[in-house]
Every structure is written in C-alpha cells, then in structure tokens.
Amino acid sequence: MAHAVVILAAGLGTRMKSRLPKVLHPLLGKPLVGYCIDTAFASGAEKVVVVIGHGAEQVRQTFAGYPNLSFVVQEQQLGTAHALAQAQPVLADFQGPIVVTQGDTPLTRVETLTGLVDTMQKERAGMALLTMRLEDPTGYGRILRDEQGQILGNVEQKDATPAELAIREINPGVYCFDGSLWEKLKLVDNRNAAGEYYLPDLIRIYREAGQKIASIESKDTGELLGVNSRAQLAQVERVLLERLRSHWMTQGVRMIQPETIYIEPSVELAPDVTLWPGVILRGSTRLGEGVEVGAYAVLIDTVVEAGGKIKSHTVCEEAYVSSGADAGPFARLRPKAHLEPGAHVGNFVELKNARLGRGAKAGHLAYLGDAEVGEESNIGAGVITANYDGQRKHKTIIGKRVFVGSNSVLIAPITLEDDAFVAGGSGINQDVPAGALAIARERQRNIEGYVKRKRGETQ
Structure with missing residues (x-):
C-alpha cells in the first residue's frame, strides 16, 4: 500500500543565528530540508507534505515545481503533535500509512522509512516508531518499555525522572501511523512541563485504544543527527x-x-x-x-x-x-x-x-x-x-x-x-x-645619449 510522508519543518531555528529559515541552510549545496523531501519521494511516497512556519513563503519558492509536494503552515509553535495536525486537510482522504519525519534530520535513510511502513503492516500495529541507542541521550525523549520489551511510552527530557534520564534508548521522532491518526491526534493534550502538544503522546493513546506499538532500531547513530545550530x-x-x-x-x-x-x-x-x-x-x-x-x-x-x-x-x-x-x-x-x-x-x-x-x-x-x-x-x-x-x-x-x-x-x-x-x-x-x-604598434626609435643627458639635468 502506498504511503504518505509528513515532514515537520516549522521550527524557528533561533540557535542558527540567521535570518535564513533553518530548513533552508545549505548542506553540501542543497537546502537542509531538501534531503528530507528527496528521501521521502525515494521511499515511494505518493504524497509528501511539509509543515512550515518561519520563512514559509521562502521555503515554498525554493521547492516550487515539485510534483505531489504540498506545504501547510503552522502559524503558532505549539508542539510536534500540533504541527502534524496542520497536515490533516491535505491528507484527510488518504487511506495509506502516514510516515512522519523531522525536517532537520537530513541523513535519514530511505530504508528507514520503508522499514517502518513494512514493520507496521507486518505486525498489524497501529503505529511504528524508530528508536536508537546513544551513549549520551541528552535532549532526546526516552523510550519506556515493560518487562516483555513492549513499548509503554515516551518521556521527554524535561519531564523525566533521574531513573528515566539514565535510559539510553531514545525516540528521534520518526513514526508511521495508520488511518486512525487524525482522530487520535485530537486526544493529545499539553499537560506537561513545556505546555506543548507532544507527538510521542500518541504511543499512550494508541495503547489505550488496544492497538499494538511496533518499533525498529537504527544501528546508524549518524542517521538521525538533528541540526539546531x-x-x-x-x-x-x-x-x-x-x-x-x-x-x-x-x-x-x-x-x-x-x-x-x-x-x-x-x-x-x-x-x-x-x-x-x-x-x-x-x-x-x-x-x-x-x-x-x-x-x-x-x-x-x-x-x-x-x-x-x-x-x-x-x-x-x-x-x-x-x-x-x-x-x-x-x-x-x-x-x-x-x-x-x-x-x-x-x-x-x-x-x-x-x-x-x-x-x-x-x-x-x-x-x-x-x-x-x-x-x-x-x-x-x-x-x-x-x-x-x-x-x-x-x-x-x-x-x-x-x-x-x-x-x-x-x-x-x-x-x-x-x-x-x-x-x-x-x-x-x-x-x-x-x-x-x-603589426599594429609604434615604430621603435633609439635616441642616442638620452640617458646621459637626462642624468645631467637631474644633477
């Protein structure tokens, strides 16, 4: 079944210290988010939607002419779940799986996106997410699992206890959802330390609905490096x-x-x-x-x-x-x-x-x-x-x-x-x-004694 990809690229990028939107900063000659767009299409996506915010018109112009590429604007930065919700009008009638990636992770591989889609479908899960293990997981949400290894949820850095902060398995923010996504997004609230609507809260919401949460682990720690500076x-x-x-x-x-x-x-x-x-x-x-x-x-x-x-x-x-x-x-x-x-x-x-x-x-x-x-x-x-x-x-x-x-x-x-x-x-x-x-030059003349006379005048 064909899938769609939503790329979350509305962040301000204040740490870049630049007037240029973060997702347009050049990386080896190509805008940062351009890698994410190309990867999405290379994975076989039928539709690709980019959620933009800061410098929205500039981003649109940069990628004008791409077929099957749409843009939606997140006017207020209220969190990742709120950003994803902006794509609903474009994908409301889309029946296939919906993959979500981040616009500042240009190294994400095609195989990662297709792997998420395949895993979700094979395991008949409601959603699938990518995880990875880092020596220093600072800044990332931590994956919580039960004794059987089933995913229970995700806790953000700001909300984690000391024991949870010690967990090395992290959530880099790449997901695949089934067609019930839009209804479940309405159940996400902002009762957390940041007052934002977190996309990982969908893990709990899908579990409460009795649906399985699948996952695949990336062994390439460089694949999901994010760019914020x-x-x-x-x-x-x-x-x-x-x-x-x-x-x-x-x-x-x-x-x-x-x-x-x-x-x-x-x-x-x-x-x-x-x-x-x-x-x-x-x-x-x-x-x-x-x-x-x-x-x-x-x-x-x-x-x-x-x-x-x-x-x-x-x-x-x-x-x-x-x-x-x-x-x-x-x-x-x-x-x-x-x-x-x-x-x-x-x-x-x-x-x-x-x-x-x-x-x-x-x-x-x-x-x-x-x-x-x-x-x-x-x-x-x-x-x-x-x-x-x-x-x-x-x-x-x-x-x-x-x-x-x-x-x-x-x-x-x-x-x-x-x-x-x-x-x-x-x-x-x-x-x-x-x-x-x-030959087009003045004929040469040699004036005898010129240097001696010139020196005499100078003295």
Whole structure:
C-alpha cells in the first residue's frame, strides 16, 4: 500500500543565528530540508507534505515545481503533535500509512522509512516508531518499555525522572501511523512541563485504544543527527561527506587524503578519477574515466571528459573540458568556457564564453572572453580580447593555425582568418586576412645619449 510522508519543518531555528529559515541552510549545496523531501519521494511516497512556519513563503519558492509536494503552515509553535495536525486537510482522504519525519534530520535513510511502513503492516500495529541507542541521550525523549520489551511510552527530557534520564534508548521522532491518526491526534493534550502538544503522546493513546506499538532500531547513530545550530550543521556535513567519499572510493575513485576533499551529492565520478588534496567539487560537476584533478582545484557545474586534466589551483565554473584537454595550474574557466580535445590552457589564463579548438593553446597570462579560437592556434602571453566597450559585449573569432604574439590586444568585434600572424605587442582593431602578418604598434626609435643627458639635468 502506498504511503504518505509528513515532514515537520516549522521550527524557528533561533540557535542558527540567521535570518535564513533553518530548513533552508545549505548542506553540501542543497537546502537542509531538501534531503528530507528527496528521501521521502525515494521511499515511494505518493504524497509528501511539509509543515512550515518561519520563512514559509521562502521555503515554498525554493521547492516550487515539485510534483505531489504540498506545504501547510503552522502559524503558532505549539508542539510536534500540533504541527502534524496542520497536515490533516491535505491528507484527510488518504487511506495509506502516514510516515512522519523531522525536517532537520537530513541523513535519514530511505530504508528507514520503508522499514517502518513494512514493520507496521507486518505486525498489524497501529503505529511504528524508530528508536536508537546513544551513549549520551541528552535532549532526546526516552523510550519506556515493560518487562516483555513492549513499548509503554515516551518521556521527554524535561519531564523525566533521574531513573528515566539514565535510559539510553531514545525516540528521534520518526513514526508511521495508520488511518486512525487524525482522530487520535485530537486526544493529545499539553499537560506537561513545556505546555506543548507532544507527538510521542500518541504511543499512550494508541495503547489505550488496544492497538499494538511496533518499533525498529537504527544501528546508524549518524542517521538521525538533528541540526539546531551551526556546529550541528557542520557535524552532519562531516557525516555526509564521509558517506560520499566512501561511496565513490568503492566505485573506483582514487582520493589522496580523502578527508580534505569536498564533494556534493549531485556530483558524478567515473572509475579511475584521481582527486588530489583540497579538491572542491560542486553542483552538477561530472568527471569522466581517468580524469585527474590537481590539489586545491575548484569545479562547479563543470564537465571533464575521460582523460581530461585539471591542474592544481584551477577554478572552473560551468565549463566543459574535452578528452585530452587540460587546464592550469592557476587557470580560471568561467561560464561557457569550452576546451576541445587536446586544447591547453596554462597558468593565469582566464576564459569566459570562449571556445578553444582542437589542439589550440593559451599557455599563460591571457584573457579570452567571448571568443572562438580555431584548432592548432597559439595565444601568446599577455594577450587579451577586448570584448566589452562599456555597454555591449563583442566577439573575437580566431581561425585555424593562427599565431597571436605576446602582449597583443584584440579589440572586438574582430576576425583573424586561418594562418594569420599577429606580431607581439600589437593592438589589433581590424580583421586580419588569411595568412597575413598584422603589426599594429609604434615604430621603435633609439635616441642616442638620452640617458646621459637626462642624468645631467637631474644633477
């Protein structure tokens, strides 16, 4: 039977010390609650409802366009049971099991959600909940069991006796309920130390109704780490990074000092990729088989085909590097930079909306913006394309086998046809025909005796 998932994400997150809603804080490039939403859908949920509060409209906009995703607002923060009740109008007619998760626990596994649904149905229970055992259970509700091991209830930290505080089995707040949930929610009261409507009170209410309470225990203590502060966000990030690194290494990726490598879940890596220390891989970056990325390189939304090479300290954003091409060290490939097979970009070369043809080279200290460079052309040191006139961008087109001498300026719009040769130090503002030599510089004059006369005047 298909299930629905309700994600409780209305908390203020005051300990984050931020204007940004807690559930939108980025975790490896994705909003915190985004992991919970993706996990819910990956578990096979037919409907997913997110209960939001602080920054509600901002959260809605962030996830606009998700199919079968609904949002409801908890106007007042009156507790977890009150938050869940806000989802009733959306799910009132839903007949299947309803799973409840927390919007600040991004590491919850798909298998955990499906396991709860399966356990509740197999044991014909009214509800099922996840438990786990912690060395330090401070801050969590404790699970109370009878001598036969049946769950009797849950006691919150604020309401627990010293004996109950010693219990290590905790309730991290992940549940599955049957269709009687909405009627039983009405029976939850707020007679407790915090004056809130607690979701765990449903354990007692289901028991009083004569229904069984099932449970599964998570052995992964990192799975349900919650985020209520910047320090906890960093802790969750460490766990997720370790998972990602381990996953890719099992897929044949070589990581040198893996603990130094930052990688986002959206990145794709092929076998025999080599990552040197300090590499940062973000967004939709995709690295083909055998790609090597040098130390401290940063790749964002970048594709490097099999056999491509990114040398150390190079920054690539929305770039494309073909097989056999290489960039760096200390190169910068800005959006729409494209290196065709065998192209080379060296140290302190910057490309923006520029394409280097097969075997083309820009060895060092150059800027190529809004440019097309043909195959086997050579761009000397200090060459720039002057592509912006203060109002509009203009294009430079460089043909095949063109040589552009060092310290030249190509003032766009301009075309250098095949086999053209630009003398070093030229300022070129007219098209250069195929096979022609272009020289655009003041003729050199040597003034004899100038230095001696100048020094005499100074004295």
